[in-house]
Amino acid sequence: MKHSSFAIFASVALLMICGLFIFAGCGKAKxxxxxxxxxxxxxxxxxxxYMSDSLIPNFEKQYGVKVIVEYFxxxxxxxxxxxxxxxxxxxIPSDYMIERLLSQKMLQPLDKNALTNIKELSPAVMNLKYDxxxxxxxxxxxxxxxxxxxxxxxxxxxxxEQGYSIFQNPDYAGRIYWYDSERDSFMIALKVLGYSMNTExxxxxxxxxxxxxxxxxxxxxxxxxxxxxxxxxxGKQKDIAxxxxxxxxxxxxxxxxxxxxxxxxxxxxxxxxxxxxxxxxAPKLANEFINYVMTYDVSLENTKAVGYASPNDKVLKExxxxxxxxxxxxxxxPRSGYDKDEIFHDNEVIRSMISELWIKVKAHKAx
Amino acid sequence: MKLKINPFFFMTGPYLIWxxxxxxxxxxxxVLYAFTIEGNDVATIQFSLDNFVRFVTDKTFxxxxxxxxxxxxxxxxxxxxxxxxxxxxxxxxxxxxSLILILLLTLPTWxxxxxxxxxxxGILQEGGVLSNLLEMIGIPGVSLLYTDFAVALGxxxxxxxxxxxxxxxxxxxxxxxxxEAASDLGANKVQSFLRxxxxxxxxxxxxxxxxxxLPAVSSFFIPKLLGGGQYVLxxxxxxxxxxxxxxWNFGSAISLIMAIIIIFSMWLTRKIEVQPRKExx
Numbered sequence: 001m002k003h004s005s006f007a008i009f010a011s012v013a014l015l016m017i018c019g020l021f022i023f024a025g026c027g028k029a030k031x032x033x034x035x036x037x038x039x040x041x042x043x044x045x046x047x048x049x050y051m052s053d054s055l056i057p058n059f060e061k062q063y064g065v066k067v068i069v070e071y072f073x074x075x076x077x078x079x080x081x082x083x084x085x086x087x088x089x090x091x092i093p094s095d096y097m098i099e100r101l102l103s104q105k106m107l108q109p110l111d112k113n114a115l116t117n118i119k120e121l122s123p124a125v126m127n128l129k130y131d132x133x134x135x136x137x138x139x140x141x142x143x144x145x146x147x148x149x150x151x152x153x154x155x156x157x158x159x160x161e162q163g164y165s166i167f168q169n170p171d172y173a174g175r176i177y178w179y180d181s182e183r184d185s186f187m188i189a190l191k192v193l194g195y196s197m198n199t200e201x202x203x204x205x206x207x208x209x210x211x212x213x214x215x216x217x218x219x220x221x222x223x224x225x226x227x228x229x230x231x232x233x234x235g236k237q238k239d240i241a242x243x244x245x246x247x248x249x250x251x252x253x254x255x256x257x258x259x260x261x262x263x264x265x266x267x268x269x270x271x272x273x274x275x276x277x278x279x280x281x282a283p284k285l286a287n288e289f290i291n292y293v294m295t296y297d298v299s300l301e302n303t304k305a306v307g308y309a310s311p312n313d314k315v316l317k318e319x320x321x322x323x324x325x326x327x328x329x330x331x332x333x334p335r336s337g338y339d340k341d342e343i344f345h346d347n348e349v350i351r352s353m354i355s356e357l358w359i360k361v362k363a364h365k366a367x
Numbered sequence: 368m369k370l371k372i373n374p375f376f377f378m379t380g381p382y383l384i385w386x387x388x389x390x391x392x393x394x395x396x397x398v399l400y401a402f403t404i405e406g407n408d409v410a411t412i413q414f415s416l417d418n419f420v421r422f423v424t425d426k427t428f429x430x431x432x433x434x435x436x437x438x439x440x441x442x443x444x445x446x447x448x449x450x451x452x453x454x455x456x457x458x459x460x461x462x463x464x465s466l467i468l469i470l471l472l473t474l475p476t477w478x479x480x481x482x483x484x485x486x487x488x489g490i491l492q493e494g495g496v497l498s499n500l501l502e503m504i505g506i507p508g509v510s511l512l513y514t515d516f517a518v519a520l521g522x523x524x525x526x527x528x529x530x531x532x533x534x535x536x537x538x539x540x541x542x543x544x545x546x547e548a549a550s551d552l553g554a555n556k557v558q559s560f561l562r563x564x565x566x567x568x569x570x571x572x573x574x575x576x577x578x579x580x581l582p583a584v585s586s587f588f589i590p591k592l593l594g595g596g597q598y599v600l601x602x603x604x605x606x607x608x609x610x611x612x613x614x615w616n617f618g619s620a621i622s623l624i625m626a627i628i629i630i631f632s633m634w635l636t637r638k639i640e641v642q643p644r645k646e647x648x
Contacts, residue, residue, distance in 0.1 A: 076610045180596050182611065222513045223596025227488075236494030237512060348613070355612035360427045363599040 033065045039282030040065045042289055045082075046092040047072060047272070049226070050141070052305035059292055065285060074181075082106065087279050089286040092140050095130040095271045096183075096344040103346070107136045108278045114287040117294035122313040124336050125271060129343060137273035138290050141308035143245035144269045144334045144341065145184055146262035148232050148252070153239040156259060163263030164192045166240060167215050177228050177241035178221040182358035183344060184242065184268065185212055191265040191340070198345045205353060212361045223362060232258060246308030248331035253307065260331035266340025309334055397626075400619035418620035428604065428621065435601045436628070438590065439583035442522040446530040446579050447572060449523065454534035454571075455564075458541075469535070472528050484521055484592050491517050491593070513595030521593040526583060530575040537571030538564070573636050581629060601625055 033040035044056075048071040056067045070088075072078040075097040082088065083106070093101065101107050112118070115138065125139040147166070149159050153175075159166060167176060167188070178185070187197040189208035199205065215221065222238065224231065229247045231237055233254045243251065248260045274293065276286045292298060299312035303319060309332060310316045316333070319326045326332035335341060404415045422428050457468045475483060490496045493510040501509045511517050541564065549559035587602035601621065608618030 074610070080610060221595075221597075227592070231492075234492075234494070237492045237510065352612045352614065355607060356614075359599060359604055359607050362597065363427050363431050363604075 033063060033285075037063075037065070037282065037285040037288060039285050042067045042090065042282055042285050043088045044069045044090050044092075044289075045072060045078060045088040046070075046090075050092070050272075050306060050308075052302045054305075055293070055298060055302060058298075059289065062292075063285075063288065067289075082277055085279070087281055088277055089280045089282045090289055091275050091277060092272055093275065094344075095128070095273070096346040098137050098273060098275060099130045099346040101275065101277075102131070102136060106278050107275050108280065108283060109135050110138065110276060110290065111284075111287045114284075115291050115294070117291050120294055120296060120299075120313060121311050122316050125311040128271060130271070130345075131273070137275045138294065139271050139273045139311035140293065141246060141303075141306065142269070142271045142311060142334060143309050144262055144267045145179075145187065145242065145244055146248060146260055146267060146331070148241045148243040148248045148258055148260050148331070150232075150235055150239040150257050151259050152257045156261075159240075159259075159261050160264075163261075163265045164188050167219060167221075167242075168211075170218065172240055173218060174220045175239045176219055176221045177224050177231060177238050178215075179228065179242040179244075180223040180225050180362075182354045185358055185361070186354045187268045187344070188242065189215075191263070191267065194265070197266075197268060197342050198347070200347065200350060202353070205350070205357070209357045209361065212358075213364055216361050216364055243331075245331045245334055246306065249309075249326060249329050250307040252329050252331050253326075260329075262335050262341075264340070266338065266342065267335075268344055269334055269336070269341045270344065307332070394626075397619045397622055400616050401623045402620075403616060405614065405616050418617050419624075421617065422620055422624065431599055431604055432601055432624070432628075434598070435584055438518065438522065438598075438600070439580050441519060442526055442583045443530075443576055443580045445519065445523045446527050447575070450527055450530035450575065451534055451568075451572070453527075454531045454538055454568075457531070457535050458538035469532075472531055476528050480525055481588065483525070484589055487517070487521050487524070488512060488592060491520075512593065513597070515594075517593040518590050518598060521589045522583060522586070525589060526579045529578040533575035533578060534568055534571040537568045541567050569639075573639055577633065577636050580632065584629065585625070 042065055044067055046069070056069060059065075060067055072081070075093050078091065078093055079097060079100065082091065082101075083104075091101075098107070118134070118138070121139065125142055126134055131137045147159060147164075149156075154166075154172070158169075162169060166172060167178070186205070186208050189211040190197045190199060190204065192211060193204070193207055195201070195204045195208070224241075226247070228241050228243055229251060232241050232243065232251045235255050235257060243260075245260070245262070248258075252258050252260055274290045276283055276290075280286055293302070294312065296312060296314055299310045299315045300318075303310035303312075303315055304325060307326075310319065318324050320333040321327050401418055402414050402416070404413055404417055453472070457465050457472075460468060491510075491512040492498070493508070493512070495512075497511060498509045501507070545563050545567070546559055549563050554562065585602050587598075587600045590598035590600055591603070605618050605621050605625075608614045608621065612618075
């Protein structure tokens with residue numbers, strides 16, 4: 001008894017001493033950062049595993065601030081939290097979600113004077129429809145959606161000929177991973193049928209629903225999300241998968257048997273971008289952070305670590321050059337300028353409709 | 368008349384405030400949402416049973432609830448069948464041996480449930496540990512991941528310790544002289560087990576059922592990871608209604624229906640538990 005109470009006393013004392021040192025450390029940097037940016041704390045909210053491990057420590061060191069990071073599973077989850085009043089300084093949502101946040105007046109304009117590195121970004125990612133003059137958002141990563149397949153088990157010719165229809169080809173029943181997202185699922189079904197992925201025509205959506213039902217009932221797909229990256233890197237369980245291009249780039253880098261194909265039926269080109277919510281507590285520091293992420297060195301490190309296509313023009317060119325790190329990687333550089341590729345638009349009625357239809361597709365199986 | 372306030376009231380006060388703010392009000396909000404239709408303002412509230420009508424008439428949702436209950440039921444039954452003998456063996460072993468057995472049983476629960484489920488994915492998948500072993504004894508190409516078997520295995524694996532510990536507790540409490548009395552009165556081992564041990568361990572079984580069945584009904588990530596997402600369960604549907612579909616009213620209705628089912632099954636298990644005691648009286 002005596003023994004343990006001494007141990008508790010000692011550890012509490014030790015903790016207090018550590019605490020003192022930490023406080024002292026903060027105290028010094030605090031004044032400088034607060035003077036310059038009005039805050040020394042930056043709250044960041046982004047998708048998981050979407051940033052190089054060194055980015056935040058480096059930023060903290062350079063600017064003498066503390067960054068608090070939180071991760072979300074989906075744009076929708078992020079939206080629910082921010083709408084409920086949670087305060088963040090920088091968010092990294094996707095294009096359609098930025099549209100939605102903008103329509104609800106939940107974002108604030110960026111300080112273009114602070115964003116001196118904006119000229120480094122590739123014209124391919126700028127001035128897009130979801131934010132025409134990049135008043136509110138700066139691209140973070142971009143990519144598309146396509147098929148990762150095992151070249152040892154599936155003939156590349158078949159994949160290229162059949163495109164998304166391969167997901168209804170009985171030869172591959174039980175051999176496929178399907179990405180568990182209603183947006184991407186309906187995008188694929190609508191593209192196979194030759195419709196726009198942003199259609200508002202309910203007949204077309206119902207036809208897409210029928211297509212997905214048939215895929216579900218005949219192909220025995222495994223519905224997965226990010227575990228598909230590990231699964232395809234190991235490459236043992238199944239042979240074909242729907243994967244985001246950046247994750248596909250990681251798979252292809254790790255497993256040389258894997259290849260990537262963005263079908264000719266067209267696909268979804270998407271952009272994830274940094275935005276500052278209207279209720280941000282440290283907007284000045286947030287602008288500084290966004291500017292920091294755009295720099296060549298930071299972008300390079302980030303794209304190397306995560307595998308998604310960089311919006312930084314120079315980095316993008318270097319990485320995708322024939323002798324670049326991703327030069328031979330078919331998944332890294334998203335196809336641009338193809339007329340059947342589309343950006344997703346937010347539409348409340350359609351969103352709710354496909355969300356419910358998708359649950360019905362997945363629950364249909366054992367009916 | 369002088370109003371006398373119980374001094375303990377002030378001590379329970381903070382707790383009452385907490386429970387009202389964190390549990391009672393949210394529950395009332397769910398009830399309110401469930402019985403109203405979309406697009407209501409506070410000023411023009413409109414009550415309706417639409418959400419429940421929709422739930423009952425759409426067979427997808429009934430099917431999903433049925434499947435959730437079925438998986439939970441199956442898990443509970445297998446846990447009882449496997450858990451009872453284990454608990455019996457532990458309670459019959461002495462001193463250090465029983466401590467070690469309990470430690471072995473609870474040791475895996477020190478690891479996060481999600482991590483353990485991922486480990487099963489690695490074991491069960493094609494080219495994983497199990498299929499390699501099967502290949503060595505001449506059964507190649509077996510993939511157990513994304514099957515019903517994998518889901519049942521994962522659920523039972525995760526919930527079994529709760530069942531065993533509950534049954535063990537009631538078996539360990541049992542007075543051994545009762546068994547001696549039974550054998551004095553001429554009961555053989557089977558008879559004394561059926562007429563003494565089993566009835567006395569029922570409270571343990573019942574609380575084990577509560578501890579396994581209730582979390583199993585609402586669990587969704589084990590079926591999702593091991594069943595390949597083809598297992599759409601109630602938890603998934605509720606999340607979908609709130610997060611992506613944006614139908615809070617319908618999501619609330621489903622939550623309410625599930626809450627009622629759970630309260631009903633708790634009431635049922637309590638009733639079973641109380642019964643034998645009444646007989647004693």
